[in-house]
Amino acid sequence: MTKRDRGERGPASFQKKMREAEFYVEFDKDMLAMGKQKNKLASWLGLQLRTKFPYHIPTNEFDKQDWEKLWSDAKVQWKILDDGPKDVFIIKGKKNSTDRRSKLEKSAKAKASALNNKDFHRTGRTGYKGLKDNFDDRWQ
Template sequence: MAKRGRGERGPASFQKKMAEAEFYVEFNEDMLAMGKQKSKLASWLGLQLRTKFSYHIPTNEFDKQDWEKLWSDAKVQWKIFDDGPKDVFIRKAKKNSTDRRRRTGYRGLKDNFDDRWQRLMASDSSVKKLQDKRTQLHVATRANLNKKTGLYEVNDIHEQIDNLVNK
């Protein structure tokens, strides 16, 4: 059996015995996990999302009880004693579940590239100068959908776009 490298991953990660005190997570004033266990909580959450929430069903179609069950499981597992962090926790879980569906890179983008590129050019004239298809793919993967306008935007990478145009 091949060695996995960089540590254990997947369901086996949570099969080793952890001391009772290791399942305690603290939260800051913004209700975000903090301390040395925050990464283990994040890993646990990712594992729960992959095993309990179907990849093929959009996040907004999950029943509210599914999210409530996830929160109650987290409270029991991680010794969370109040519901203060609940809203932030569920919001992060929904975002993580949604992000997991979008991570297909260039391969996934090629299916809907033309539509995305047209909506990106409609919102930002600087990208019209990009002629190379590979460069267009690079920029399109970094574009974010503005839900109000229905257009894609590249707010954070204008300097990078200018550099690409100059090349």
């Protein structure tokens, strides 16, 4: 299959050059983003949270100035003229950050729990080779 047969692949998010007019986001009366760019704004927010806010620190311990800086960056990047959506934007950012941290903690707990499993009813990705360490404990 050639590249021409399957079509062109689009670039990853925010690596594509966007025109100036595409960085404009509209907000409804509840100060929620709407329009064509609302998903891009949400993706941009998630990317900023992952790069600027460490996951090992609880969200409520972040400095208020960090959230203010995030809002000022969003205003500049997305051509937001007033501070009306600021509170909703910061609340969404805090929820997103908290959810991400919670998901990572649940994943770590699940991995630890899986390591304590003594009765392997399936061999897993490593096959029988991966079970050799458990043979003595399992079949005495």
